[in-house]
Amino acid sequence: MTEPFTPADAAAVEAQLGRESRGVHGVGHRCPCGNPDVVTTQPRLPNGTPFPTTYYLTCPRAASRIGTLEGSGVMKQMQERLAEDPELAAAYAAAHERYLAARAEIAAEHGLDVPEIEGISAGGMPDRVKCLHVLAGQSLAMGRGVNPLGDEVLDELGAWWESGPCVESPCV
Numbered sequence: 001m002t003e004p005f006t007p008a009d010a011a012a013v014e015a016q017l018g019r020e021s022r023g024v025h026g027v028g029h030r031c032p033c034g035n036p037d038v039v040t041t042q043p044r045l046p047n048g049t050p051f052p053t054t055y056y057l058t059c060p061r062a063a064s065r066i067g068t069l070e071g072s073g074v075m076k077q078m079q080e081r082l083a084e085d086p087e088l089a090a091a092y093a094a095a096h097e098r099y100l101a102a103r104a105e106i107a108a109e110h111g112l113d114v115p116e117i118e119g120i121s122a123g124g125m126p127d128r129v130k131c132l133h134v135l136a137g138q139s140l141a142m143g144r145g146v147n148p149l150g151d152e153v154l155d156e157l158g159a160w161w162e163s164g165p166c167v168e169s170p171c172v
Helices: 007-017 060-071 074-084 086-109 132-142 148-157
Strands: 024-030 036-041 055-057
Touching: 007 024, 007 036, 024 132, 036 086, 036 132, 055 060, 055 132, 060 074, 060 132, 060 148, 074 086, 074 148, 086 132, 086 148, 132 148
Parallel strands: none
Antiparallel strands: 024 036, 036 055
């Protein structure tokens, strides 16, 4: 469930990303520290660019840990498992469909038509594993049980928030 994107959230996300956020629809998930760690984005950015990444991971600590995980070869292992495990492949394809449906709802809410990305979700879904950041973002925003590989990524990350907020929550 997406929460409103407040000025304080915008300031926190800008500090996390080192730049102003673009096309934000709302907060997809909050870190236990209270800052957004996933924002939901509109499928077309304000400058007109199509943007298929509906669930954008903003927390630099989580993103860094995922980058390390990607470098370990886990994506290749996940890809191999998708080819060998029909149940996993079906669950991953269902996650792709849920992703598309959520993006369509956001597009409708904003009166957007984005045919350039029709049928394209993110992260390689429905049959590849290309970006663990996106898969984790979907699992955080939509909840566990939606994307099995995103859930696995979250399991591997551990409690990235334990040492405190990744950025100080600016007063706005």
